[in-house]
Amino acid sequence: MLTGMHIAVIGGDARQLEVIRKLLELDAKISLIGFDQLDHGFTGASKEQIDEVDFSDINAMILPVPGTNGEGQVETIFSNEKVILTEEIIAKTPEDCVIFSGISNSYLDSIVSKNNRKLVKLFERDDVAIYNSIPTVEGTIMMVIQHTDITIHNSKVVVLGLGRVGMSVARTFSALGAKVKVGARKSEHIARITEMGLEPFHLDDLSEIVSDADVCINTIPHLIVTASVISKMPAHTLIVDLASKPGGTDFRYAEKRGIKALLAPGLPGIVAPKTAGQIVANVLSQILLEHHKREEK
Amino acid sequence: MLTGMHIAVIGGDARQLEVIRKLLELDAKISLIGFDQLDHGFTGASKEQIDEVDFSDINAMILPVPGTNGEGQVETIFSNEKVILTEEIIAKTPEDCVIFSGISNSYLDSIVSKNNRKLVKLFERDDVAIYNSIPTVEGTIMMVIQHTDITIHNSKVVVLGLGRVGMSVARTFSALGAKVKVGARKSEHIARITEMGLEPFHLDDLSEIVSDADVCINTIPHLIVTASVISKMPAHTLIVDLASKPGGTDFRYAEKRGIKALLAPGLPGIVAPKTAGQIVANVLSQILLEHHKREEK
Amino acid sequence: MLTGMHIAVIGGDARQLEVIRKLLELDAKISLIGFDQLDHGFTGASKEQIDEVDFSDINAMILPVPGTNGEGQVETIFSNEKVILTEEIIAKTPEDCVIFSGISNSYLDSIVSKNNRKLVKLFERDDVAIYNSIPTVEGTIMMVIQHTDITIHNSKVVVLGLGRVGMSVARTFSALGAKVKVGARKSEHIARITEMGLEPFHLDDLSEIVSDADVCINTIPHLIVTASVISKMPAHTLIVDLASKPGGTDFRYAEKRGIKALLAPGLPGIVAPKTAGQIVANVLSQILLEHHKREEK
Amino acid sequence: MLTGMHIAVIGGDARQLEVIRKLLELDAKISLIGFDQLDHGFTGASKEQIDEVDFSDINAMILPVPGTNGEGQVETIFSNEKVILTEEIIAKTPEDCVIFSGISNSYLDSIVSKNNRKLVKLFERDDVAIYNSIPTVEGTIMMVIQHTDITIHNSKVVVLGLGRVGMSVARTFSALGAKVKVGARKSEHIARITEMGLEPFHLDDLSEIVSDADVCINTIPHLIVTASVISKMPAHTLIVDLASKPGGTDFRYAEKRGIKALLAPGLPGIVAPKTAGQIVANVLSQILLEHHKREEK
Numbered sequence A, B, C, D: 001m002l003t004g005m006h007i008a009v010i011g012g013d014a015r016q017l018e019v020i021r022k023l024l025e026l027d028a029k030i031s032l033i034g035f036d037q038l039d040h041g042f043t044g045a046s047k048e049q050i051d052e053v054d055f056s057d058i059n060a061m062i063l064p065v066p067g068t069n070g071e072g073q074v075e076t077i078f079s080n081e082k083v084i085l086t087e088e089i090i091a092k093t094p095e096d097c098v099i100f101s102g103i104s105n106s107y108l109d110s111i112v113s114k115n116n117r118k119l120v121k122l123f124e125r126d127d128v129a130i131y132n133s134i135p136t137v138e139g140t141i142m143m144v145i146q147h148t149d150i151t152i153h154n155s156k157v158v159v160l161g162l163g164r165v166g167m168s169v170a171r172t173f174s175a176l177g178a179k180v181k182v183g184a185r186k187s188e189h190i191a192r193i194t195e196m197g198l199e200p201f202h203l204d205d206l207s208e209i210v211s212d213a214d215v216c217i218n219t220i221p222h223l224i225v226t227a228s229v230i231s232k233m234p235a236h237t238l239i240v241d242l243a244s245k246p247g248g249t250d251f252r253y254a255e256k257r258g259i260k261a262l263l264a265p266g267l268p269g270i271v272a273p274k275t276a277g278q279i280v281a282n283v284l285s286q287i288l289l290e291h292h293k294r295e296e297k
């Protein structure tokens, strides 16, 4: 249990509700900042303004997935107020206060490091990335069904990358009956693709491989679906690029050639906000429980 | 090949384009009725008005999936003209002319049987029903992703019926990582569900089984998801009813209880018109080829 | 429960122990005939000689899988005594006594029908055949691993028949990573094979299909793997014939050509006697429970 | 191609025949040492005695999987002669000669490093370990079928470790219909097990988890199935230990408790020698081709 811990949840969308629910279950004391329009009441959590909070009492601070923007503003779906996280606020927290976000940027990195606090970027953790790959795959399936006039079953699907997302994408499209080829550059990835019963290819051969692709799904955060690769695709190929912005596709050239190419960021929060929230809630509470246990000793 | 065969394709939507393409590949002579606004030209197929066609020369007549409506009108997506199929038209065809539709109704049955012609209802064939189950499943997946805030992976899914559609639904949702229970009444269905690695239950126990369902997918064309069953479901359960109209769900009661229930007819033509067209095209051309071979002898 | 029912279990092997265990759980009264050497004691079951039993009190009689041999002798693994089932014994039973065996022969059919008793041949039931397909498949896997020097994964496997056993064989070898082609003659089987993500072919094309097969698994109880088919196989092909004796393979020709061909009957009792016994026990007790319920009314 | 390369294949079993075949296909010049009793002739490979070979001309030396024994002797299945690999022999080779084995020992390490030659231990490569996991899994399946009286389908299987072998074991037993739980200690392994649709547990909880296990398969090269864990297993549990000698099981205690525990080393060479040979042949030739290309530049 997290009895005795005081946690500030600052901003965010529907996913944070799962986090709040989980932390309350574990008996933490919660201050909600940026939730004034939430009609759903949580017993045990008090809605507060950021300037009312006594940050010297806060053991952990939970920011939404993006952390802050470049000026320190925190996204608040459930409030119209502007919430700004500053160096001064961080300075008020106890020295062992931990700050959580999904990803980070130079502003957030800087205000945290100046104060020597610990920042946990949840989306960089392997476990979170793997759990999140599940709703990401389902979002991809939905997009492919919507944007093609054929079934996934028996279609020719090319997946790029066998990382945390790529393995899940490849496995699932194959389970739906697609003929899946997976491109990688490491020999152990080629071996694992083979073991999974899929057809491996080396990324050097991408141009030949796409020549009969119905769908090409990219997970590599690097320009890999180049103009030259796109020029080898049939006109009906659908490109779904899952890599974080700007993706790994030459979108300008795809449009010029009339190839449909979709950049699809943030799928977990879109297609399964509740599951996406539970993923963060579970990992976060696990970390807090271990932290709390260490504190108590 | 179908060389020497003259086929009238009357009305229909994008699916019929695959049929036309396939028949032309097999060298049939095609008259297109109800396609005047189709900008896509087919070499070897001539667009005609229904009153211009010499039906005495027609060896096969292909209607769209619904056949006709109750007054004999044929749906024409690619034309604004009203196309009516009458007893007189059928009478003009050669005695061994075969008429194809997806399903039928009393009007169509009657004008065909009065003339002693053969009517092939493609959607009643086992093979077509099984092939069509594939796009049906993908449409179901899309709806479930869209209408829930959780992932299919690890969700509790109850499938009703292990017929041609039910088996495909059950297998695929399980492949996506759902915990699937399948309800049936025949002991051999219970055995096959077990062999597939899924959890079987007898339909008599449906009320208990739905008590923790996230999704309930019905394929039984019979009122089975009754008010009494719905009353046992959690508030968040999603019902997707695939059975043909009016489905097997008490939709009135579901709405009253605030349970989301969707009747989802005609998924193949919606989510994968090209595949749906190819399914019809393949089976139809197979039948025509055998018919043609017999004629030649 | 089967309280008040008196059941004679006559002969059989380890599989019958599961049947006895299950019936005792359901509170039946059991007479064991042909079990004198069984050291395992069952409380509630009495070991008897066949001439000591008062058959007028017996509500159900359970024979081993083969029933009797052509002279009425019942196989008894746990006894050296000769147990013969005669017309006279059957005549002593109450009119509604039900007799169970796996399969039957003309002798058994005759002594039962002369007395107008009901004979349930469990192995002819669809549910039992499907449940038994599971250990049959595992036995097949074991044989293929033992008799080839390659892995099943990535091997070319041809399965003949999509019946109760064929569907399970095809699904499982594919799950192990084999490239599976399945041969059938019905168009709905071809459709289901396609839906399962496997490669279908018509049995008429068997000779071409086997030309690169590593393994050929037959489930069709009919001569189908003929000399002509075998002559098209590579020298290293392994044939596993699961069809009941004499199988569907020209074994004489296979031997002549040096192709390894194995007839593999009775796999469930060999590779998983406990599961095989439970399958019979579950279905049998289900039937007895329904029978008992009807009797009571 | 490997034209112009001279390779010495020294000793080994049937697996090496695949290596020889592959290297000949690539046009290498081959000297076979320890193959005098091989009746199978390879055109392009000459059988030689180790003291006849001109090692100054040898570009690569291929030892069997174990390398040598502690005294430098090389296993030769196809010869009765004693073949000893010495420091002197290595010294005669060109400086860029590469030596291949599966694993190594202090003797082999020492004679190679004294001469500053490169030793490639193929079985330590990730790709080889993953490819080899496939026949390892099939060997495990065979053992489980042979040593239990139930089917794998629907049995409770506990897999320890999600490494290169563990992932393949877990996936495949699940594909056979087993209820699979996988134990690991890293949070990203727990996440991947979840994504695979299997039930994860932390190795700290192993004692509770095994309490209803039918089969326990270990891949962790560390004592993990301790007396304390074994004491919690049901009497019928089968332990299959795949970890390299001495395995991760307290075999002494298992025997004392009457729990069947099998140490199963070297499965690939036993159950699928041809595939195992091809795995080595493919990776080895890949490495030689890259080496050769570099040499030529």
Ligand SMILES: NC(=O)c1ccc[n+]([C@@H]2O[C@H](COP(=O)([O-])OP(=O)(O)OC[C@H]3O[C@@H](n4cnc5c(N)ncnc54)[C@H](OP(=O)(O)O)[C@@H]3O)[C@@H](O)[C@H]2O)c1
Binding pocket: A129, A132, A133, A136, A161, A162, A163, A164, A165, A166, A185, A186, A203, A219, A220, A221, A222, A241, A242, A243, A244, A264, A265, A266, A267, A268
């Ligand atoms: N769209 C969404 O909703 C969503 C959701 C989750 C994640 N993502 C994004 O998806 C991407 C992949 O995430 P992940 O968790 O799978 O990352 P990951 O585990 O690091 O996988 C990335 C893969 O890309 C390969 N790769 C990286 N650079 C490469 C290069 N220059 N050439 C060839 N291959 C290269 C890696 O292979 P090597 O091992 O050979 O480097 C690896 O297989 C990220 O951009 C992530 O932000 C998007």
Ligand SMILES: NC(=O)c1ccc[n+]([C@@H]2O[C@H](COP(=O)([O-])OP(=O)(O)OC[C@H]3O[C@@H](n4cnc5c(N)ncnc54)[C@H](OP(=O)(O)O)[C@@H]3O)[C@@H](O)[C@H]2O)c1
Binding pocket: B129, B132, B133, B136, B161, B162, B163, B164, B165, B166, B185, B186, B203, B219, B220, B221, B222, B241, B242, B243, B244, B264, B265, B266, B267, B268
């Ligand atoms: N939504 C779409 O896009 C779409 C697409 C294709 C088909 N469909 C519709 O889906 C439905 C199922 O099609 P199908 O091809 O799967 O049909 P099917 O093969 O006949 O299967 C129907 C199943 O329902 C069971 N069933 C029928 N009456 C029952 C009753 N009174 N009580 C319990 N079980 C009963 C049958 O079990 P028994 O064997 O025990 O009778 C069988 O398993 C049809 O209405 C069809 O028109 C819809």
Ligand SMILES: NC(=O)c1ccc[n+]([C@@H]2O[C@H](COP(=O)([O-])OP(=O)(O)OC[C@H]3O[C@@H](n4cnc5c(N)ncnc54)[C@H](OP(=O)(O)O)[C@@H]3O)[C@@H](O)[C@H]2O)c1
Binding pocket: C129, C132, C133, C136, C161, C162, C163, C164, C165, C166, C185, C186, C203, C219, C220, C221, C222, C241, C242, C243, C244, C264, C265, C266, C267, C268
């Ligand atoms: N070895 C063992 O341990 C073991 C265990 C269980 C069963 N068996 C045996 O395995 C065999 C199959 O059992 P099952 O339960 O799967 O039977 P099943 O359900 O009747 O299947 C038989 C299959 O064979 C096909 N078939 C029958 N006659 C044919 C013919 N003349 N030409 C082409 N196809 C034909 C059927 O297709 P259609 O629908 O087109 O007729 C069907 O797909 C039986 O002989 C059974 O005794 C053996």
Ligand SMILES: NC(=O)c1ccc[n+]([C@@H]2O[C@H](COP(=O)([O-])OP(=O)(O)OC[C@H]3O[C@@H](n4cnc5c(N)ncnc54)[C@H](OP(=O)(O)O)[C@@H]3O)[C@@H](O)[C@H]2O)c1
Binding pocket: D129, D132, D133, D136, D161, D162, D163, D164, D165, D166, D185, D186, D203, D219, D220, D221, D222, D241, D242, D243, D244, D264, D265, D266, D267, D268
């Ligand atoms: N029987 C055969 O025929 C056969 C064939 C191939 C391989 N093998 C043997 O099988 C074993 C596994 O091979 P592999 O390729 O899978 O190795 P691997 O990829 O290194 O996997 C080993 C697994 O064990 C875990 N592990 C290691 N030490 C641990 C510890 N102290 N506590 C908990 N977990 C621990 C690792 O997890 P972490 O990541 O948490 O460390 C990893 O998941 C080796 O001994 C290998 O020689 C046997």
